[in-house]
Amino acid sequence: MASISISASLHRACSSHHPINKQQPQARTARSLGSKLVTHVVTLNVEGQRGVGTAEQQEKPALYTDSPKKSNDQSENGLETEPPVPKFIDERWKKGTWDLNLFVRDGKMDWDGLIEAEAKRRKILELYPDASTNEDPVLFRSSIIPWWAWLKRSYLPEAELLNGRAAMVGFFAAYIVDGLTGVDMVGQTGNFICKAGLFVTVFGIILSRRIEDFKNLRKLVDEATFYDKQWQASWKDQNAPNTGASDKIMNKM
Amino acid sequence: MTSSIAFKSFTGLRHSSLEHPKVLHSHTTSISPLTYRRFRITASKSTPKLQNRNLRVAVIGGGPAGGSAAETLAKGGIETYLIERKMDNCKPCGGAIPLCMVGEFDLPLDIIDRRVTKMKMISPSNVAVDIGQTLKPHEYIGMVRREVLDAYLRERASNNGAKVINGLFLKMDIPKKGSENINGPYVLHYTEYDEKKGAVGEKRTLEVDAVIGADGANSRVAKSIGAGDYDYAIAFQERIKIPNDKMVYYENLAEMYVGDDVSPDFYGWVFPKCDHVAVGTGTVTHKGDIKKFQLATRKRAKDKILGGKIIRVEAHPIPEHPRPRRLLGRVALVGDAAGYVTKCSGEGIYFAAKSGRMCAEAIVEGSENGKRMVDESDLRKYLEKWDKTYWPTYKVLDVLQKVFYRSNPAREAFVEMCADEYVQKMTFDSYLYKRVAPGNPLEDLKLAVNSIGSLVRANALRREMDKISV
Numbered sequence: 223m224a225s226i227s228i229s230a231s232l233h234r235a236c237s238s239h240h241p242i243n244k245q246q247p248q249a250r251t252a253r254s255l256g257s258k259l260v261t262h263v264v265t266l267n268v269e270g271q272r273g274v275g276t277a278e279q280q281e282k283p284a285l286y287t288d289s290p291k292k293s294n295d296q297s298e299n300g301l302e303t304e305p306p307v308p309k310f311i312d313e314r315w316k317k318g319t320w321d322l323n324l325f326v327r328d329g330k331m332d333w334d335g336l337i338e339a340e341a342k343r344r345k346i347l348e349l350y351p352d353a354s355t356n357e358d359p360v361l362f363r364s365s366i367i368p369w370w371a372w373l374k375r376s377y378l379p380e381a382e383l384l385n386g387r388a389a390m391v392g393f394f395a396a397y398i399v400d401g402l403t404g405v406d407m408v409g410q411t412g413n414f415i416c417k418a419g420l421f422v423t424v425f426g427i428i429l430s431r432r433i434e435d436f437k438n439l440r441k442l443v444d445e446a447t448f449y450d451k452q453w454q455a456s457w458k459d460q461n462a463p464n465t466g467a468s469d470k471i472m473n474k475m
Numbered sequence: 476m477t478s479s480i481a482f483k484s485f486t487g488l489r490h491s492s493l494e495h496p497k498v499l500h501s502h503t504t505s506i507s508p509l510t511y512r513r514f515r516i517t518a519s520k521s522t523p524k525l526q527n528r529n530l531r532v533a534v535i536g537g538g539p540a541g542g543s544a545a546e547t548l549a550k551g552g553i554e555t556y557l558i559e560r561k562m563d564n565c566k567p568c569g570g571a572i573p574l575c576m577v578g579e580f581d582l583p584l585d586i587i588d589r590r591v592t593k594m595k596m597i598s599p600s601n602v603a604v605d606i607g608q609t610l611k612p613h614e615y616i617g618m619v620r621r622e623v624l625d626a627y628l629r630e631r632a633s634n635n636g637a638k639v640i641n642g643l644f645l646k647m648d649i650p651k652k653g654s655e656n657i658n659g660p661y662v663l664h665y666t667e668y669d670e671k672k673g674a675v676g677e678k679r680t681l682e683v684d685a686v687i688g689a690d691g692a693n694s695r696v697a698k699s700i701g702a703g704d705y706d707y708a709i710a711f712q713e714r715i716k717i718p719n720d721k722m723v724y725y726e727n728l729a730e731m732y733v734g735d736d737v738s739p740d741f742y743g744w745v746f747p748k749c750d751h752v753a754v755g756t757g758t759v760t761h762k763g764d765i766k767k768f769q770l771a772t773r774k775r776a777k778d779k780i781l782g783g784k785i786i787r788v789e790a791h792p793i794p795e796h797p798r799p800r801r802l803l804g805r806v807a808l809v810g811d812a813a814g815y816v817t818k819c820s821g822e823g824i825y826f827a828a829k830s831g832r833m834c835a836e837a838i839v840e841g842s843e844n845g846k847r848m849v850d851e852s853d854l855r856k857y858l859e860k861w862d863k864t865y866w867p868t869y870k871v872l873d874v875l876q877k878v879f880y881r882s883n884p885a886r887e888a889f890v891e892m893c894a895d896e897y898v899q900k901m902t903f904d905s906y907l908y909k910r911v912a913p914g915n916p917l918e919d920l921k922l923a924v925n926s927i928g929s930l931v932r933a934n935a936l937r938r939e940m941d942k943i944s945v
Contacts, residue, residue: 341939344600348883348940351736353777354601356724363602363891364932372935449818449873453866455703455799456858 310346319362333371388427522848529554529845533683535644536690539824540810542628544687544831545637551839555637558644565622569746572617574907576825586623588749590615591729598890599734599883606893609900642667647699658848661686685805692792694812703799705814707792709762711769712755717783725752733886736771740880743772807854809834819872833857884933891929
């Protein structure tokens with residue numbers, strides 16, 4: 223259930239404003255990504271990869287280091303004297319975006335490879351933040367990757383557990399309802415109340431996957447209302463206008 | 476209501492019947508105590524009439540909040556004192572004001588150094604998104620220097636009849652509770668600095684009927700009424716003079732950097748100033764690391780500010796939420812002293828000036844243009860009105876900050892979302908005009924779906940990133 227709902231929203235999210243989606247089947251057949259000129263390049267590249275066998279080589283983004291020394295004492299007058307730090311360099315990263323032609327494998331677009339490559343780029347940038355420049359802006363947007371490529375990524379680690387739990391709850395619920403009312407399994411599926419019950423059960427199980435989820439939910443509620451409480455403090459004060467109120471508030475803080 | 480306050484200074488005319496339309500009006504409403512609200516107005520009008528003098532109000536602090544409060548008070552016929560310690564104080568501040576402030580506060584256009592029409596949001600993975608494409612030709616975000624803006628507002632207050640005192644407020648004596656001196660004066664102790672006498676100040680006292688505390692984050696007024704503390708963010712900013720050819724880029728453009736490197740819970744900025752840029756960052760949770768974040772901000776903007784010279788370094792606390800108590804007796808807090816800074820954008824100038832004015836309006840109205848004593852219920856009206864008007868704005872920004880400044884994937888999603896024209900239009904409309912315009916429900920739904928999509932994608936990438944070791 224969870225995966226279905228996520229995928230549905232993702233599909234809508236991607237398809238609503240990314241026309242690339244519709245081009246995707248074309249890419250899969252290695253025909254075109256935009257223009258005829260590109261078509262040529264695509265086939266060339268695919269053949270080149272196969273022929274020379276450089277696919278593995280291209281996979282590795284290099285962590286290029288200008289200078290191994292890292293200094294922390296640059297905080298003073300360091301506008302110009304900052305030493306170079308590791309930089310992100312990858313052959314497939316061209317002019318601020320991933321060259322999609324280089325991700326075509328066996329005539330199919332390798333979205334997984336693209337996701338991995340982008341993850342790697344972000345990771346490197348997170349560890350070694352780089353200056354953003356106007357000369358080579360980052361043009362890549364993760365939204366060009368179609369929704370079904372992400373779907374594989376949103377795998378629930380406890381999926382088996384949840385399925386098992388839902389099945390058991392469902393079985394016993396059906397058994398109990400049958401025992402109490404005499405409505406059998408087939409009859410239950412036609413009953414509105416039973417269907418609603420099924421829905422509630424499935425959502426309940428998805429929401430409370432683990433014990434921690436309860437805590438997380440409560441934390442979320444606390445967090446969401448914290449600011450309201452901070453604002454309302456001056457109104458509580460009104461009800462207790464004596465001088466003791468201020469002390470109480472001070473203690474609370 | 477505002478129209479009657481907008482009358483010029485009433486010195487000499489105060490007790491004549493010329494300025495009475497509003498007073499008469501409020502009197503008529505008080506005759507018919509139909510609702511609870513009206514009943515309260517009647518109650519406040521029970522305060523005694525002042526004999527031989529007008530209401531005296533002291534405004535502590537001469538920033539935008541103090542300046543606009545003093546101006547409104549003086550215009551409303553109240554004997555106003557404005558106490559400010561440092562007349563040329565340039566508070567470290569982004570200095571951005573929304574368009575509506577120029578109109579509402581009648582600011583002259585020459586105090587606006589720069590008109591920002593382009594904003595760049597830059598994500599942790601250096602995706603830069605231009606926002607501001609939806610701005611109409613006459614729309615802009617004004618950049619001011621605080622020393623200029625503050626001095627202008629103070630001067631206007633002074634021209635309207637407020638007495639500006641160059642002094643350092645020390646403490647105040649609150650009138651003791653008791654039936655006979657319930658309307659007793661507040662005695663302010665301050666050190667007055669006279670330009671002729673030099674650095675050594677002179678201890679003075681001042682008796683007033685009400686106090687507006689507009690003295691910023693480290694407010695002494697707040698301390699003296701036991702207003703409690705608030706969490707605060709520390710903002711660090713360097714003013715950097717960059718070569719002219721680099722300055723061209725920042726002509727009308729401001730940059731916002733987001734990312735864990737720049738700030739774990741806020742953003743880093745490059746704002747254009749009159750002839751230099753301000754590069755800074757802020758944080759609540761990791762105040763000790765602020766230098767590190769500043770370095771990271773500078774590094775992210777490295778190529779664009781290359782060859783720059785730091786001309787000034789500033790740091791200042793920024794309140795995160797209002798104080799537990801913003802009002803006691805006849806003392807009210809406004810601006811930063813009360814804690815009126817939004818989350819997410821960290822904007823405070825407009826809200827400070829606006830709260831100062833609102834508070835002053837409440838006093839003017841409650842005192843019937845300075846002729847009656849005021850009490851707490853009059854000041855409460857300001858608080859009521861304030862919370863009613865601006866609470867939604869504050870809450871929306873708080874939610875935005877919680878959702879999108881949470882982690883790097885969330886920030887990526889945020890930047891991705893900002894590329895959307897509808898988002899830009901809504902953001903700028905609400906920023907520039909300070910009203911929450913009703914959106915298009917269909918667009919809203921689309922936006923919600925898109926942002927969930929962005930968040931899911933960014934988080935999927937995050938999980939992938941966790942698997943990789945570099």
